[in-house]
Amino acid sequence: MIIKIGWKNIWRKKSRSLIVILSVAFGVWIGLFFGAFQWGTYVQKLNDIVNREIGHVQIHHPLFLEEEYDYNFPIKDPEHVKHVLQADSTIKSIVERVVFSAMIQTTKEQSPVLVVGVDTTKERKMHSISTLITQGEMPHDKRAPTLLIGEVLANELGVKLGDKVLIQGGMLHGMKSFVGRVRGFYESPNKLKDKLIIYIHKSDINKKLGDAFTHEFAITFHEYDSLKSYSALLQKKLPHQQIYTWGQIVPEVENGIKMTDKVMFVFMFIIWTALALGIVNTMLMSVLERTKELGVLMAIGMGKWKITQMIFIETFILTAIGVPIGIFLTMLTVGYWGDVGIDLSVANAAVADFGYSTMIYPVVKQSFYFQVIIQVILVSFISTIFPVIRALKLEPIKAINKL
Numbered sequence: 001m002i003i004k005i006g007w008k009n010i011w012r013k014k015s016r017s018l019i020v021i022l023s024v025a026f027g028v029w030i031g032l033f034f035g036a037f038q039w040g041t042y043v044q045k046l047n048d049i050v051n052r053e054i055g056h057v058q059i060h061h062p063l064f065l066e067e068e069y070d071y072n073f074p075i076k077d078p079e080h081v082k083h084v085l086q087a088d089s090t091i092k093s094i095v096e097r098v099v100f101s102a103m104i105q106t107t108k109e110q111s112p113v114l115v116v117g118v119d120t121t122k123e124r125k126m127h128s129i130s131t132l133i134t135q136g137e138m139p140h141d142k143r144a145p146t147l148l149i150g151e152v153l154a155n156e157l158g159v160k161l162g163d164k165v166l167i168q169g170g171m172l173h174g175m176k177s178f179v180g181r182v183r184g185f186y187e188s189p190n191k192l193k194d195k196l197i198i199y200i201h202k203s204d205i206n207k208k209l210g211d212a213f214t215h216e217f218a219i220t221f222h223e224y225d226s227l228k229s230y231s232a233l234l235q236k237k238l239p240h241q242q243i244y245t246w247g248q249i250v251p252e253v254e255n256g257i258k259m260t261d262k263v264m265f266v267f268m269f270i271i272w273t274a275l276a277l278g279i280v281n282t283m284l285m286s287v288l289e290r291t292k293e294l295g296v297l298m299a300i301g302m303g304k305w306k307i308t309q310m311i312f313i314e315t316f317i318l319t320a321i322g323v324p325i326g327i328f329l330t331m332l333t334v335g336y337w338g339d340v341g342i343d344l345s346v347a348n349a350a351v352a353d354f355g356y357s358t359m360i361y362p363v364v365k366q367s368f369y370f371q372v373i374i375q376v377i378l379v380s381f382i383s384t385i386f387p388v389i390r391a392l393k394l395e396p397i398k399a400i401n402k403l
Contacts, residue, residue, distance in 0.1 A: 003313055010314050013286070020282045021322040024376060027275040028326025029333070031268055031372045036334045036362035037342070038264050042257055044360055046224070048189065049246050049253060055095075055126060055218035057231050058249060062242040064215060065249075069114060071100035071169055074213035075241060081217060084237050090230055092220045093125045098205045099215040102169030104149075104198060109157045111195075115167060117202035126220060129186060129199065136161050136184025138199070145204040146183035150194025154185050161185070167200075178208040272379045279383035283315060287391045295394055304392050311388050312381065319380040323373055334362045 010017045050056060059081060061073040075081060078096065085094050098117030103110055120138045124130060129148075130138055139146040147165065159165060159182050168177035180200060188194055206212050221230055227245055235243040247254035297307070341359040 007317060010317055013289075016282055016285065017318060020279060020318045021325070023275055023278045024319050024322025024380065025325035025329065027271055027379075028323050028372060028376055029329040030271055031375070032326070032330040032364055032368065033333055033362065034264065034267060035368050035372065036330070036338075036364040037360065038260055039365055039368070040338070040342075040360050040362040041260065043363055045253060045257065046246075049250060050126070050220060054246050054249055055093075055220050056224060056227055056246055057219045057221070057234065058244045058246075059217040059219070059234070059238065059241050060215065060244065062240075064242070065244070069099055069101040069215075071209075071213070071215070074211075074215050075217070078214040078217075081214075081238060081241060084234075085217065085219065088234075090221050090223065090226075092222045095119065095122045095126050095218050096202075096214045097216045097218065098202050098213055100169055102167050104153070104157065105166040105168065106157050106159060106163070111153060111156060113153070113167075114197050115169070115205070116197055116199050117205040118199055119202050126218060129188075132186040132188050134185050134187050136182075139183050139201045139204070145178060145180035145200055145208060147180045148184045148186055148199040149182060150197065151185050151187045152191055152194040153196075153198070154182070156195070167198075176209055180204075268375075272375065275376070276379050276383040279315065279380055280386055283311065283384055283387035284390060286314070287311070287387045291394060298394065307391055308388050311391060312384055315380050315384040319377060323376060326376075327369065327373075330364065334364050337362050 059075065061075055064070065064073040067073055082094070082096065085091055095118070098115070100115055102113055102115050104113045118139075120130075120140060133148070134151060136148070139148050147167075149159075154160075157165070161182055161184070163182050164179050165182060166177055166179055168175060170176075186194070186199075221227065231243050231245050235241075338361050341361045343359055
């Protein structure tokens with residue numbers, strides 16, 4: 001009976017009820033879509049970080065990062081480290097590298113760089129540097145040392161494919177240098193990286209410098225969610241090495257993600273506040289317009305609990321209609337933009353400087369549907385409390401005689 005009365009009441013003023021339904025639908029849609037955009041941004045950032053060779057976790061000599069990538073702090077007993085890692089079933093991929101800071105010089109220009117010695121075959125399992133090559137190809141160990149350098153650095157140095165450059169750095173026995181030939185250029189979303197990092201085959205570095213060093217193990221796991229526990233377990237297995245998660249290596253990215261979470265909270269608070277005010281206003285108007293009717297219902301014996309039920313049921317019906325509409329809109333928009341992507345090229349310069357891709361693909365976590373729906377229902381019912389209190393304060397005689 002109460003449900004039937006509530007259903008009829010909401011359609012007395014169709015336009016007002018439609019406004020509430022559309023408000024709920026919009027709240028659900030904007031909440032889910034913004035959440036999908038945020039999660040898509042997070043996933044894209046993480047992929048960028050993992051795919052640009054950092055990996056989920058890195059292993060270094062305890063002083064290596066502190067000494068700013070000093071060649072003289074390699075990992076001790078890398079074969080033992082490799083054996084421990086290969087025995088761990090949670091690990092998806094392992095790559096080992098020679099990494100050190102140096103200077104790259106031409107006859108006219110020079111620039112500080114980070115030399116990364118890689119095994120090109122193994123590197124393909126972790127990151128996509130080969131897909132970023134604009135000219136030439138990856139370095140290999142079949143000839144004299146060959147280099148892959150960023151387009152930004154190449155322009156600054158004024159070098160072309162086939163040109164020779166000098167690499168010089170501080171080694172165990174003083175300054176050492178070797179000549180390499182530019183074999184290819186790459187361009188990534190990260191302009192800072194393009195200017196700083198050059199790639200050489202790991203075996204070429206070992207031949208030229210006379211060492212068999214490994215400065216870095218980069219690791220990815222099958223499951224990302226348990227990253228902290230995995231890294232803590234690795235630290236116990238390798239107490240003489242230092243284990244770093246990607247958040248420790250690039251804290252600015254992790255801080256950026258946390259800031260995005262805060263922005264999301266503020267944005268959702270604004271959306272839910274606007275939705276709450278809309279529901280309060282609509283339901284309060286509905287109560288005020290039915291003052292005489294409510295007075296009659298009270299006079300013939302309808303208790304306060306029944307009045308409360310009736311108003312809450314009206315809100316529930318409006319919400320129950322609006323939520324599926326909002327979910328449907330989300331599925332359409334996220335489905336489309338999730339495939340096509342949202343191009344942030346308008347802000348390309350700023351975004352690229354931070355090393356992020358300019359294409360974002362919104363993704364909605366299944367749990368987020370549940371969270372937003374629960375939030376909308378809570379906001380709707382909390383917003384109904386004030387109109388209910390206003391209705392319960394009515395005195396039957398005064399309400400009936402109200403013009």
